[in-house]
Amino acid sequence: MPDSRLSPKVDVEGPGAPPRRNGELVFQAPWEGRAFGLAVALGDAEHFPWEAFRTRLIAAVAASDRRPQGERRAYYESWLGALQRLLVDRGILTAAEIEDRMRQFATGQRDIVRPGAP
Amino acid sequence: MHDHGGGGGHDAGHHHGTEHHHGGEVSQTQLLTAALESLLVEKGLLSSDTIDQLVERYEKDIGPMIGARVVARAWTDPAYKQRLLSDSASALAELGIHMDNLVVVENTPAVHNAVVCTLCSCYPWAVLGLPPTWYKEPAYRSRMVIEPRAVLREFGLELDESVEVRVWDSSAEQRYLVLPDRPAGTEGMTEAELARLVSRDSMIGVARAAAPAHAR
Numbered sequence: 308m309p310d311s312r313l314s315p316k317v318d319v320e321g322p323g324a325p326p327r328r329n330g331e332l333v334f335q336a337p338w339e340g341r342a343f344g345l346a347v348a349l350g351d352a353e354h355f356p357w358e359a360f361r362t363r364l365i366a367a368v369a370a371s372d373r374r375p376q377g378e379r380r381a382y383y384e385s386w387l388g389a390l391q392r393l394l395v396d397r398g399i400l401t402a403a404e405i406e407d408r409m410r411q412f413a414t415g416q417r418d419i420v421r422p423g424a425p
Numbered sequence: 426m427h428d429h430g431g432g433g434g435h436d437a438g439h440h441h442g443t444e445h446h447h448g449g450e451v452s453q454t455q456l457l458t459a460a461l462e463s464l465l466v467e468k469g470l471l472s473s474d475t476i477d478q479l480v481e482r483y484e485k486d487i488g489p490m491i492g493a494r495v496v497a498r499a500w501t502d503p504a505y506k507q508r509l510l511s512d513s514a515s516a517l518a519e520l521g522i523h524m525d526n527l528v529v530v531e532n533t534p535a536v537h538n539a540v541v542c543t544l545c546s547c548y549p550w551a552v553l554g555l556p557p558t559w560y561k562e563p564a565y566r567s568r569m570v571i572e573p574r575a576v577l578r579e580f581g582l583e584l585d586e587s588v589e590v591r592v593w594d595s596s597a598e599q600r601y602l603v604l605p606d607r608p609a610g611t612e613g614m615t616e617a618e619l620a621r622l623v624s625r626d627s628m629i630g631v632a633r634a635a636a637p638a639h640a641r
Contacts, residue, residue: 326433338454341462344480358597368546399465
């Protein structure tokens, strides 16, 4: 089932969108898989109830849907935003330490290829 | 509409929806993903190996073939089908699948079922793997409820006017799997052969199960 059959009504993914084969490509970039895995692993380990994640995901998806066509977020961006919010809301991480850590990756102080390495 | 940055930090993809597609530059989204993983590992909440394994499992092992096996068993074993429709958790467990919130809905000549998640793309991962891109798009999520026949037609599925279309909206508590109609000309096929006719899309309800090669 090619995606293109729905595409007239579907968000344009941009010129750099990777080729898809019948919509079978589940993650369009490695970070999407990591973001998916982070939430599912934390949920599996019961660091939070899945419903707490899901309510935030619904809010993030709805917010994206309200934007004009070209400015909607990719699904896993909503997913990642929901996870970030949940971790901060539950006091698992603080906004400040996330921001700080992002800066360390941005400046090359830390290696983005193996973010979990000590 | 205050929908971002509740915690005051960078929110995912705050800038452009598709920046990560362009490669080269490291996006905010990539930075945020790396930051969360690194902090969570540091705090001992998970390990990068756990994530590696989980992602690989979903990318490679958990796919629609699990659901296809269930459908093929239901086609060949009427008693199993009854159990699947009435108590899916124990019927799935017979095949070694553990999922207790799945409702199986059966297509018949008079009723066609299709599944959507209008709110957040809930999906029966355990039996179908990860959802296709279109399942997560606003167009599918909103239009499938409003004009299912038109959407199904765009997928190439023409339904007779007399067929009732039932659209099931998934939730965290309840996920749905469509049991497609068994194609004609499949008498005498083995369960394994039948499973190959069962596509992911047919279990979402946007396609029929494929006809056997000799009948095409």
